[in-house]
Amino acid sequence: xxxxxVVNLDMKQYGMFLxxxxxxxxxxxxxxxxxxxxxxxxxxxxxxxxxxILAVGMLLCVLTGNIDLGVGSVVAVTGSxxxxxxxxxxxxxxxxxxxxLLIGLAVGIFAGFFIAYLGIPPFVVTLAxxxxxRGLTYTMLQAQTKGPLPDDFVFIGAxxxxxxxxxxxxxxxxxxTIFVAIAATVLVxxxxxxxxxxxxxxxxxxxxxxxxxxxxxxxxxxIWFFFYKLARWNGLPFVLLLMAILVAxxxxxxxxxxxxxxxxxxxxxxxxxxxxxxxxxxxxxxxxVNMGVLSALAGIVLAARNAxxxxxxxxxxxxxxxxxxxxxxxxxxxxxxxxxxxVVGAFVMGILNNGMSLYGWTTDxxxxxxxxxxxxxxxxxxxxxxxxx
Amino acid sequence: MSEYxxxxxxxxxxxxxVKALDDVNLKVKKGEIHALCGENGAGKSxxxxxxxxxxxxxxxxxxxxxxxxxxxxxxxxxxEEKGIVIxxxxxxxxxxxxxxxxVFLGNEQLKCKGVIDWTKTRQRATEMLAKVGLEHxxxxxxxxxxxxxxxxxxxxxxxxxxxxELLILxxxxxxxxxxxxxxLLDIMLELxxxxxxxxxxxHKLNEIEYVADSVTIIRDGKTIxxxxxxxxxxxxxxxxxxxxxxxxxxxxxxxxxxEIGDTIFEVKDWNVFHPDDPNRQMLKNINIKVRAGEVVxxxxxxxxxxxEFAMSVFxxxxxxxxxxxxxxxxxxxKMPTVKDxxxxxxxxxxxxxxxxGLVLIGDIKENMVLAARPQYFSNKGVINGNEEIxxxxxxxxxxxxxxxxxxxxxGSLSGxxxxxxxxxxWMLTQPDVLILxxxxRGIDVGAKYEIYCxxxxxxxxxxxxxxISSEMPEIIGTCDRVYVINEGEIAGELTKEEVTQxxxxxxxxxxxxxxDGNE
Numbered sequence: 001x002x003x004x005x006v007v008n009l010d011m012k013q014y015g016m017f018l019x020x021x022x023x024x025x026x027x028x029x030x031x032x033x034x035x036x037x038x039x040x041x042x043x044x045x046x047x048x049x050x051x052x053i054l055a056v057g058m059l060l061c062v063l064t065g066n067i068d069l070g071v072g073s074v075v076a077v078t079g080s081x082x083x084x085x086x087x088x089x090x091x092x093x094x095x096x097x098x099x100x101l102l103i104g105l106a107v108g109i110f111a112g113f114f115i116a117y118l119g120i121p122p123f124v125v126t127l128a129x130x131x132x133x134r135g136l137t138y139t140m141l142q143a144q145t146k147g148p149l150p151d152d153f154v155f156i157g158a159x160x161x162x163x164x165x166x167x168x169x170x171x172x173x174x175x176x177t178i179f180v181a182i183a184a185t186v187l188v189x190x191x192x193x194x195x196x197x198x199x200x201x202x203x204x205x206x207x208x209x210x211x212x213x214x215x216x217x218x219x220x221x222x223i224w225f226f227f228y229k230l231a232r233w234n235g236l237p238f239v240l241l242l243m244a245i246l247v248a249x250x251x252x253x254x255x256x257x258x259x260x261x262x263x264x265x266x267x268x269x270x271x272x273x274x275x276x277x278x279x280x281x282x283x284x285x286x287x288x289v290n291m292g293v294l295s296a297l298a299g300i301v302l303a304a305r306n307a308x309x310x311x312x313x314x315x316x317x318x319x320x321x322x323x324x325x326x327x328x329x330x331x332x333x334x335x336x337x338x339x340x341x342x343v344v345g346a347f348v349m350g351i352l353n354n355g356m357s358l359y360g361w362t363t364d365x366x367x368x369x370x371x372x373x374x375x376x377x378x379x380x381x382x383x384x385x386x387x388x389x
Numbered sequence: 390m391s392e393y394x395x396x397x398x399x400x401x402x403x404x405x406x407v408k409a410l411d412d413v414n415l416k417v418k419k420g421e422i423h424a425l426c427g428e429n430g431a432g433k434s435x436x437x438x439x440x441x442x443x444x445x446x447x448x449x450x451x452x453x454x455x456x457x458x459x460x461x462x463x464x465x466x467x468x469e470e471k472g473i474v475i476x477x478x479x480x481x482x483x484x485x486x487x488x489x490x491x492v493f494l495g496n497e498q499l500k501c502k503g504v505i506d507w508t509k510t511r512q513r514a515t516e517m518l519a520k521v522g523l524e525h526x527x528x529x530x531x532x533x534x535x536x537x538x539x540x541x542x543x544x545x546x547x548x549x550x551x552x553x554e555l556l557i558l559x560x561x562x563x564x565x566x567x568x569x570x571x572x573l574l575d576i577m578l579e580l581x582x583x584x585x586x587x588x589x590x591x592h593k594l595n596e597i598e599y600v601a602d603s604v605t606i607i608r609d610g611k612t613i614x615x616x617x618x619x620x621x622x623x624x625x626x627x628x629x630x631x632x633x634x635x636x637x638x639x640x641x642x643x644x645x646x647x648e649i650g651d652t653i654f655e656v657k658d659w660n661v662f663h664p665d666d667p668n669r670q671m672l673k674n675i676n677i678k679v680r681a682g683e684v685v686x687x688x689x690x691x692x693x694x695x696x697e698f699a700m701s702v703f704x705x706x707x708x709x710x711x712x713x714x715x716x717x718x719x720x721x722x723k724m725p726t727v728k729d730x731x732x733x734x735x736x737x738x739x740x741x742x743x744x745x746g747l748v749l750i751g752d753i754k755e756n757m758v759l760a761a762r763p764q765y766f767s768n769k770g771v772i773n774g775n776e777e778i779x780x781x782x783x784x785x786x787x788x789x790x791x792x793x794x795x796x797x798x799x800g801s802l803s804g805x806x807x808x809x810x811x812x813x814x815w816m817l818t819q820p821d822v823l824i825l826x827x828x829x830r831g832i833d834v835g836a837k838y839e840i841y842c843x844x845x846x847x848x849x850x851x852x853x854x855x856x857i858s859s860e861m862p863e864i865i866g867t868c869d870r871v872y873v874i875n876e877g878e879i880a881g882e883l884t885k886e887e888v889t890q891x892x893x894x895x896x897x898x899x900x901x902x903x904x905d906g907n908e
Contacts, residue, residue, distance in 0.1 A: 258772060277728040277731045
């Protein structure tokens with residue numbers, strides 16, 4: 001019986017991905033291909049860098065069944081601290097980065113302590129950090145914008161990795177980007193073969209070959225489309241590298257480490273997790289500390305991209321990050337969700353923003369659409385799950 | 390009008406093509422207590438949901454005739470209006486609201502439209518409570534300050550307030566101890582004398598024998614037979630035979646060829662205080678010993694302190710000001726956290742598998758490896774996923790978890806299979822000592838038998854097993870030795886030869902008298 005050994009790809013896992021592509025194609029049609037331009041693809045990456053960073057951290061909070069409302073304010077506080085150090089004190093960029101990250105760490109420890117060890121509901125604690133952080137930012141900046149920030153700092157948010165441009169068609173193409181695309185392609189194919197080999201070795205159910213072929217072909221096409229566009233523009237943005245590293249680390253942590261899976265167990269059933277030897281307070285504490293540090297990182301990237309620190313920076317980012325997690329299929333009650341999902345969710349939001357801006361819709365209309373998309377995505381998710389039962 | 394208050398004829402109900410009920414017939418006489426028996430998943434609850442309108446008229450085939458008229462209920466409200474009230478296994482009380490408010494929940498005593506008459510609510514609640522033997526309860530306290538047994542009675546009081554004529558109880562005694570169960574069953578007999586008809590769903594066959602006038606047995610969605618007291622042979626064995634379709638000659642599998650070795654688990658002078666009240670001592674000088682290959686029971690009434698004892702030993706998961714010593718293999722060990730307990734090869738399979746044991750949205754594999762993961766399935770914090778899959782697969786087959794694959798979500802499994810997953814989770818931590826807290830609560834006869842077999846295998850493998858159970862026959866059937874715990878103290882120790890239900894109760898009574906004498 002060969003039949004038993006073949007399983008189908010879990011389409012739900014890829015559904016969000018397909019939705020992402022679909023939204024992109026719709027806007028390509030609506031804007032007459034404007035969103036396909038190399039400059040815009042580059043913009044998409046740079047504009048969404050910090051949302052992705054926040055969504056990755058937020059996913060861990062969402063997995064515990066909670067959220068962190070304070071991230072937008074931490075983004076502002078850390079960004080303004082960096083701005084003050086760079087502009088007023090004219091100190092080294094590394095000092096600014098270090099101080100910003102330390103502030104993020106401190107806020108994380110503060111929130112984590114209240115949540116984990118005093119048992120105050122995260123909603124309340126982070127609502128407090130949200131208000132306190134925003135107030136602190138206005139006080140620090142005296143309600144004024146700090147800028148311009150020095151070039152070496154701005155590189156973090158707006159810089160590009162080294163390029164090797166050669167003339168191509170009506171412009172240039174960066175060979176390094178193309179090389180990275182080739183490496184990524186090889187990696188995808190290699191990973192698939194390795195997974196097939198493991199499944200064979202352990203006698204696990206295998207996925208039908210044609211399904212794997214289609215899946216990987218789509219992946220590779222997206223990789224090439226994306227990198228080709230970047231190559232035609234200015235090469236690889238530094239933010240992309242940062243994002244890739246973070247996503248890789250967190251995807252690994254959440255799926256392959258004991259600590260990561262403990263977050264899922266805690267979110268699924270806290271008591272059962274405790275009685276299984278999981279120090280749930282410690283897990284809670286580190287999830288919020290982590291969120292604080294990632295918020296600081298997002299604050300640095302945002303300030304760098306804007307080349308200035310403003311008191312309004314990061315306003316509403318917490319909502320974008322939370323929405324990204326839910327759009328990406330994370331369970332509101334906790335215990336289910338993936339990093340990939342959160343990243344895809346962040347890009348769904350990003351592509352919507354970007355596409356609507358290009359199409360000429362105002363930010364007011366954009367909010368309505370984003371709200372509807374969030375509600376629609378979660379409703380779809382909940383209904384399809386309850387039908388399955 | 391016929392002698393039957395309720396006739397359910399040729400009921401067929403399918404869920405996405407699978408027949409949960411297939412041509413089921415149920416006839417209940419007015420004023421009788423009618424028991425409904427069957428293994429888990431046999432279709433009892435589905436049938437009751439058809440009756441009470443949870444599954445609206447039209448979603449099933451067949452007809453429901455109540456007091457001579459064919460009914461078409463569309464929701465619970467419709468059936469309640471006719472005097473049919475169902476009390477589910479999970480209590481439908483709002484824990485922080487007062488007893489009085491709970492009694493009239495959904496049926497509020499009103500002054501005028503929408504405004505609650507609190508005086509009347511309290512007054513009438515007191516009346517209702519008197520009917521179920523709770524005349525001395527304060528109706529103003531939050532309902533969660535009462536024990537489960539009393540809460541169950543409040544559910545019945547709530548039904549009484551709705552002018553119930555046909556009361557359906559779905560496993561009412563599942564979480565009650567013997568004494569509380571007896572009280573509840575007596576209340577049922579009392580209601581019967583007032584002309585109220587009852588349908589009781591229960592796994593506890595001795596209770597059915599005690600209260601029921603007739604029993605209808607359902608197996609695999611079909612009615613097998615109805616046995617009437619006084620007309621037919623009305624015994625537990627007969628019912629079991631009909632339920633499982635075969636004769637279970639022995640409900641407790643024999644444990645043979647087990648060599649009982651040295652003492653490997655010993656607790657000395659164990660004292661624990663209440664987690665919220667440092668002056669209230671919950672456990673006093675408990676001393677127990679368990680040998681390798683031995684199955685030791687902890688018997689006692691609910692609230693005697695058995696679970697508290699197990700949890701306080703297991704990584705200090707309960708209580709404060711804990712004192713006493715634990716020895717594993719003769720060496721003293723300290724286990725202030727669950728992690729330490731697991732490292733020292735102690736496992737505690739908690740009662741309430743849904744609340745404390747399982748991540749219901751997680752799959753079988755994740756649940757099975759959860760406790761063992763840091764030690765056996767990872768290297769420097771990185772998980773070895775493939776080994777996990779193999780181990781989960783091995784245990785799924787070994788203890789016969791009925792599921793499509795190890796990727797099935799545990800929330801979708803039956804109670805018996807969920808319990809097996811929890812057991813596997815703790816077996817995977819490779820313990821030397823296992824404490825099983827109510828390992829067979831709320832699961833059917835067949836699955837119970839399988840769990841007992843697992844206990845035997847553990848003993849054969851030289852493990853020390855401690856079984857906590859509120860069902861005395863289970864303790865007697867499975868254990869080599871029994872400690873009787875009462876009010877936080879050891880009230881007695883009985884060997885396999887000595888132990889009977891009477892002896893256990895005698896120990897408890899004697900201990901109670903001693904206590905009273907002291908005060």
